[in-house]
Amino acid sequence: MKRIFLFLLATCMILVACSDHEDDVTVVTEPEADYTVMLYGCGGGNLDASLVYNLSQAESYGYTPRVQFTAKVKYSASVQESDEENYGGTRLYTLTEDGLDDEKVAGQGFRLDDPQNIADFISETVKRLPAKHYVLVLWNHGNEFSIWDQPVAGSYPEKVAGREAVVDDNTQEGISIFELEEGLKRSGTKIDLLYWDVCLMNMIENLYQVKDNVSYVLGAAHLTSGLGGNYAQLMYALDNHPDVLEAMKEYVPATVTNWNNAEGAYNGKDLTLCDMNYMDEVVQTIKKYIDAFVELHDDLEPGSQDDLGFDYLTGTSQRNYQGEKYTYYSDGGLLYYFYDDCDGYSYSSSVDLYSAFNRLGNNMLDGHLSGLATKLRISMDKMLPVRSCAGVPNYIDRVSVGLLWMDQRHFTRDYSVYELGFTVPVFSQLYSMLKFDQVTGWSRFLKNNMRKNVSVRETENGSYEFYEIKENED
Known part of the structure; x- marks a missing residue:
């Protein structure tokens, strides 16, 4: 009898515990609106x-x-x-x-x-x-x-x-x-x-x-x-x-x-x-490209044909609404700028990321960069599942996303002289706060991108050479 009583008592306690627990359960209903x-x-x-x-x-x-x-x-x-x-x-x-x-x-x-x-x-x-x-x-x-x-x-x-x-x-x-x-x-x-x-x-x-x-x-x-x-x-x-x-x-x-x-x-x-x-996958591929790109850029001898040729490729062929050349101009510029304007302070410009990396690798005949750009396209196609564009040049087969591209003198410019009250007077310091830069180190290029206005001309022996356009030249 004692065993039966203890069994019944234990059973009741379990039932009570279960009942109390069920009373505390909050039923979460899924919202009706999508x-x-x-x-x-x-x-x-x-x-x-x-x-x-x-x-x-x-x-x-x-x-x-x-x-x-x-x-x-x-x-x-x-x-x-x-x-x-x-x-x-x-x-x-x-x-x-x-x-x-x-x-x-x-x-x-x-x-x-x-x-x-x-x-x-x-x-x-x-x-x-x-x-x-x-x-x-x-x-x-x-x-x-x-x-x-x-x-x-x-x-x-x-x-x-x-x-x-x-x-x-x-x-x-x-x-x-x-x-x-x-x-x-x-x-x-x-x-x-x-x-x-x-x-x-x-x-x-x-x-x-x-x-x-x-x-x-x-x-x-x-x-x-x-x-x-x-x-x-x-x-x-x-x-x-x-x-x-x-x-x-x-x-x-x-x-x-x-x-x-x-x-x-x-x-x-x-x-x-x-x-x-897919963002992390894409950014890791971007980092590999940037590492190789920065090494290539840093190895260029200032004023050499390779150096001038690099500036020729990375310039812009665009002009402003008055028909004037932009600060950094080249007839052979490969970069596609989404919008290139100077507001007097920032001088910032955004280029199409994939187009820039792909066209530079191919036009410099750098197979490593070209291969990394191909891997980037594959990753970005997963990251950008829907996109539509109009009114862009025919060579832009796809619009990706922007990437900051600016001259070193503007990237490291001290804005405190304008008395704007900014807590970070140097743009390079502000850019370094971005998670993207902390992972990829893109600022390594921006802070050394001392761009020149470059054109190309035919020499006496029939070959071609790059030359810097001086300020008083067209």
Whole structure:
């Protein structure tokens, strides 16, 4: 009897323990929505009409329970002053069955560049509009990595200089790649698709900096159309494809075609999707190429034909809008610049990474570099599963991503003389903070790239030689 009693007692205790445990179990249900799109941007001084246009595109597609849409934006100072009731302060839009719900949630001085504000927008949206996948759109102006990409500041009420991504003319600030990285980390949510709907930001330096916080990145290495993305098309693609990759296979070519139809094909444009799962593989291949490339460059005797020939190949044949030659000019330049302009401070330029590495290896008849470029193409084809371009030269069979290419005198320039208040007055110090440079050491080339304007001429014996173009020569 005692044994039976003890057995029954033990059984009851087990049952009670199991019952108590089951009461503590929280049943997690999967969100019904496939996507939540979070747009974060600003009118930036001259893009307010385009911002309204893009928001209206999303609204015109209409509410769908599969794709939720919200936007936290600010309009330019002049627009806010002209219509405080509808455009004043910081606005939060949410797409509902009745259209875009509009709420003023903060003042005009709200700091879009503060990493904590970026993180809060993401985390609060995840709670408010849960979904299986999250899309973060950075909407506004953009630029190549430059001196404006300052690291995370200690106190955001005070003025700090930021890059031209989501530039806010109300506070005169923009988001640097370091601030974006920090905001993504603090949010606690891995973004399924980061879409920077801005100019020039699809560079390997920017992509590698945020690789651990996002699954896919969509963006342009060229200037982005003033139309912005096609948000009705985006809603449609997401609405019909629960898988991000399949949705982008529909969205990307349709959007570039839309730009072409509206603006013509005379200026270069692209939209490229990057799968971050292959980022490390690609960057390791890039490192091998850079190691060999730097060794080759450092072995060139200054002023020799090989040295002048190198500058001839790595120049640019492009001219500015006034028809003037760029700072670093060559009729035989092989590099394809997405945009080459000098703003008076940065002198930064972004070239097509794959095209540059491939064309240099082949034209220098360097089989090792050419072979590494081939391996890079194979890896990049996996990393860039969807891409579309228009208005580019015929020799650009594919648009990859940008890579910074600049002259040594600008790379090591001391910006403190301009009294801009930067914490890092030398651009080379800022570039060395990038994870990409820490892995590949690309700055080894940039800090020694003392470029010359070079042309070629026929000698008396009928051969050809390279020569440096002096400043007073055409």
